[in-house]
Amino acid sequence: MKLATLRTGGRDGALVLVSTDLTRAVAATGIAPTLQAALDTWAETAPKLRALAADLEAGRAEGAFAFDAAACLSPLPRAYQWCDGSAYVNHVELVRKARGAAMPESFWTDPLMYQGGSDSFLAPTEPIRMASESFGIDFEGEVAVVTDDVPMGADLATAARAIRLVMLVNDVSLRNLIPNELAKGFGFFQSKPSSAFSPVAVTPDALGAAWDGGKLHLPLLVALNGQPFGKANAGVDMTFDFPTLIAHAAKTRPLAAGSIIGSGTVSNKDAGGGPGRPVSDGGLGYSCLAEVRMVETLLHGGARTPFLRFGDRVRIEMQDATGQSVFGAIEQTVEEYR
Amino acid sequence: MKLATLRTGGRDGALVLVSTDLTRAVAATGIAPTLQAALDTWAETAPKLRALAADLEAGRAEGAFAFDAAACLSPLPRAYQWCDGSAYVNHVELVRKARGAAMPESFWTDPLMYQGGSDSFLAPTEPIRMASESFGIDFEGEVAVVTDDVPMGADLATAARAIRLVMLVNDVSLRNLIPNELAKGFGFFQSKPSSAFSPVAVTPDALGAAWDGGKLHLPLLVALNGQPFGKANAGVDMTFDFPTLIAHAAKTRPLAAGSIIGSGTVSNKDAGGGPGRPVSDGGLGYSCLAEVRMVETLLHGGARTPFLRFGDRVRIEMQDATGQSVFGAIEQTVEEYR
Numbered sequence: 001m002k003l004a005t006l007r008t009g010g011r012d013g014a015l016v017l018v019s020t021d022l023t024r025a026v027a028a029t030g031i032a033p034t035l036q037a038a039l040d041t042w043a044e045t046a047p048k049l050r051a052l053a054a055d056l057e058a059g060r061a062e063g064a065f066a067f068d069a070a071a072c073l074s075p076l077p078r079a080y081q082w083c084d085g086s087a088y089v090n091h092v093e094l095v096r097k098a099r100g101a102a103m104p105e106s107f108w109t110d111p112l113m114y115q116g117g118s119d120s121f122l123a124p125t126e127p128i129r130m131a132s133e134s135f136g137i138d139f140e141g142e143v144a145v146v147t148d149d150v151p152m153g154a155d156l157a158t159a160a161r162a163i164r165l166v167m168l169v170n171d172v173s174l175r176n177l178i179p180n181e182l183a184k185g186f187g188f189f190q191s192k193p194s195s196a197f198s199p200v201a202v203t204p205d206a207l208g209a210a211w212d213g214g215k216l217h218l219p220l221l222v223a224l225n226g227q228p229f230g231k232a233n234a235g236v237d238m239t240f241d242f243p244t245l246i247a248h249a250a251k252t253r254p255l256a257a258g259s260i261i262g263s264g265t266v267s268n269k270d271a272g273g274g275p276g277r278p279v280s281d282g283g284l285g286y287s288c289l290a291e292v293r294m295v296e297t298l299l300h301g302g303a304r305t306p307f308l309r310f311g312d313r314v315r316i317e318m319q320d321a322t323g324q325s326v327f328g329a330i331e332q333t334v335e336e337y338r
Numbered sequence: 339m340k341l342a343t344l345r346t347g348g349r350d351g352a353l354v355l356v357s358t359d360l361t362r363a364v365a366a367t368g369i370a371p372t373l374q375a376a377l378d379t380w381a382e383t384a385p386k387l388r389a390l391a392a393d394l395e396a397g398r399a400e401g402a403f404a405f406d407a408a409a410c411l412s413p414l415p416r417a418y419q420w421c422d423g424s425a426y427v428n429h430v431e432l433v434r435k436a437r438g439a440a441m442p443e444s445f446w447t448d449p450l451m452y453q454g455g456s457d458s459f460l461a462p463t464e465p466i467r468m469a470s471e472s473f474g475i476d477f478e479g480e481v482a483v484v485t486d487d488v489p490m491g492a493d494l495a496t497a498a499r500a501i502r503l504v505m506l507v508n509d510v511s512l513r514n515l516i517p518n519e520l521a522k523g524f525g526f527f528q529s530k531p532s533s534a535f536s537p538v539a540v541t542p543d544a545l546g547a548a549w550d551g552g553k554l555h556l557p558l559l560v561a562l563n564g565q566p567f568g569k570a571n572a573g574v575d576m577t578f579d580f581p582t583l584i585a586h587a588a589k590t591r592p593l594a595a596g597s598i599i600g601s602g603t604v605s606n607k608d609a610g611g612g613p614g615r616p617v618s619d620g621g622l623g624y625s626c627l628a629e630v631r632m633v634e635t636l637l638h639g640g641a642r643t644p645f646l647r648f649g650d651r652v653r654i655e656m657q658d659a660t661g662q663s664v665f666g667a668i669e670q671t672v673e674e675y676r
Contacts (some may be wrong), residue, residue, distance in 0.1 A: 010378070011594070040348070040349055078418045078594055079418070080416045080417070080418060080456055080457035080458075081455060081456065081457035083455070083527070086524075107522075110518075110522070112522055112523075112524050113524065113527050114453070114524040114525055114527070115452070115453040115454060115525070115526070115527055115530075116453060117421070117591060118418055118419065118456075119418035119419035119593060119594035119596070119597055120418075120591060120592050120593065120594045129490075130590070131490075131491060135590070152467075152469075152531075152675060153469060153675065174590060177590070182523050184445075184448070184450055185450075185520050185525075186424075186450050186451065186452040186520075186525045186526070187452055187453065187523075187524045187525015187526065188453070188524070188525065189421070189451050189452070189453055189586075189587070190586070190590045191590075192453075193490075193590040193591040194591045194592070248527075248528070249527070251528045252468070252469075252473070252512060252515070252528045252529075252531040253455060253458060253531040253532045254458050254532070255457060255458065256349075256416055256457035256458045258457070259457055337490060337491065
């Protein structure tokens with residue numbers, strides 16, 4: 001089933017079920033007022049949600065209405081946890097290579113993960129407002145899962161069973177603030193402002209064969225100002241699958257229901273094994289500007305593509321084999337914050 | 339007024355008001371079911387809570403009962419944000435000195451802050467369960483504030499006005515996991531397991547002269563296995579006050595109501611300006627084991643005090659000028675997690 005959160009109601013919005021084709025929705029607030037409330041009591045709540053979803057799909061749900069992604073908040077408008085891995089080690093290796101640094105061999109076996117801020121996510125179509133272009137504003141297209149409770153020390157099978165929902169993320173990053181923050185040693189903070197998630201969160205069973213229990217095998221379609229920018233397959237070159245990322249996060253503490261775990265920027269190597277080529281050159285492109293800039297640096301000695309400017313538009317979406325949008329689109333413009 | 343969260347009810351517990359002397363409590367769930375709910379609507383909720391607190395103080399609150407810290411969860415059992423500064427730069431300088439590294443001059447003007455996990459806090463008297471002593475289990479005694487909504491880019495005055503509550507923290511740390519995580523460049527994750535907060539959260543006005551709007555001028559009493567271990571004054575040697583930490587956190591994103599901002603380990607220099615001496619030597623002692631180990635390393639070439647072992651007990655408390663416990667005590671034993 002597919003779930004979304006409408007802007008009506010309080011800080012956590014109002015839970016709705018959405019039809020598979022994303023055209024119709026029905027209020028689910030009679031079952032659980034919010035998505036977090038549903039996740040808090042998933043074992044009891046999910047069967048009722050599934051029954052209502054079946055009614056919606058069959059056209060017999062009372063009070064169904066046209067679904068509008070622009071009326072959505074992020075599925076969890078605020079969450080108790082958002083942590084983000086760097087599962088596409090290809091991306092990490094490129095970052096290092098572009099600055100002439102070797103990547104430690106352990107990065108292929110020990111996941112990189114940072115703790116993100118989760119108190120104030122952007123809506124899927126909300127502008128990215130920033131005080132200055134000089135921050136080096138970038139998008140990062142990613143896949144994320146939402147977990148149920150995960151006990152401390154969970155093994156991979158337990159972690160896999162705890163995956164309740166899948167969605168997309170734009171993990172907005174401020175590239176020019178990163179070097180100073182990482183040099184301080186405590187990780188990202190100001191360089192990772194509010195993220196935005198896809199309008200719709202989807203249960204793994206509704207993803208069909210594209211979901212193998214650990215990875216989502218579909219291209220992540222990224223467009224910049226209406227032009228195709230990336231179509232890397234999220235199931236390819238993902239060194240650490242979601243159960244591995246969840247188990248990593250749960251090594252020394254439990255994760256509470258509603259924890260969001262991100263994949264890191266989706267990134268594929270070129271067919272030839274080298275750094276990916278732009279979509280316009282027949283390649284799979286990129287899921288963030290930093291990566292094309294790294295490739296440009298490797299090829300030409302310097303970056304050519306600028307970071308985002310006020311007025312730029314980013315769109316992040318995924319389509320299934322039939323061309324149907326799976327999660328709806330994240331579609332954001334960059335605006336000056338005053 | 340003083341607020342606490344009882345273990346009854348759901349994941350977020352049940353809100354109670356507590357008398358100034360911490361002997362009596364009364365349910366506040368008729369006003370707001372949980373502390374987060376109260377913070378979400380503070381402007382409307384606070385006056386009602388204050389009226390009930392006055393009734394409790396005057397002995398005329400219906401249904402009042404004996405307050406028991408052992409029945410408490412952390413005031414926010416789960417929160418949308420927990421971020422922790424390192425405001426006592428003395429502590430940071432000692433860490434560096436003990437490993438022979440100079441501290442960048444910018445550390446005196448640009449706060450260190452990390453994003454912590456906030457989905458599963460320990461109760462104030464809940465054991466610290468860890469799979470292995472080899473993680474290097476340590477406590478960190480700190481002060482924290484809880485904010486209302488803070489707009490992105492807030493100035494210091496706006497940040498100061500957003501402080502709603504003050505409490506204590508045990509920011510549990512796994513010292514032996516830190517070097518590898520910081521070397522990876524993305525900050526703490528597994529090395530910062532669940533934190534615990536004091537049983538009671540206190541509004542700034544109820545702290546009297548000890549609260550100056552930015553710092554809390556009282557000794558933080560830390561005991562290890564019943565022996566005094568630290569009594570550093572939280573108002574002394576705090577390089578960055580809470581409004582400065584909040585403004586730092588809010589530079590590129592808003593903070594949502596209920597965000598918790600920590601001070602970092604409370605640490606005072608010795609009266610002579612050198613590293614602090616143990617309480618048993620007439621000094622102010624320490625608020626974490628890492629600091630005494632650093633001082634031992636500087637003085638003797640190696641650490642002598644071990645990290646926490648299964649069975650060890652940590653107590654963190656603050657008393658006002660009359661000896662009254664302000665926040666109740668965090669009191670935790672270390673246990674093996676199986």
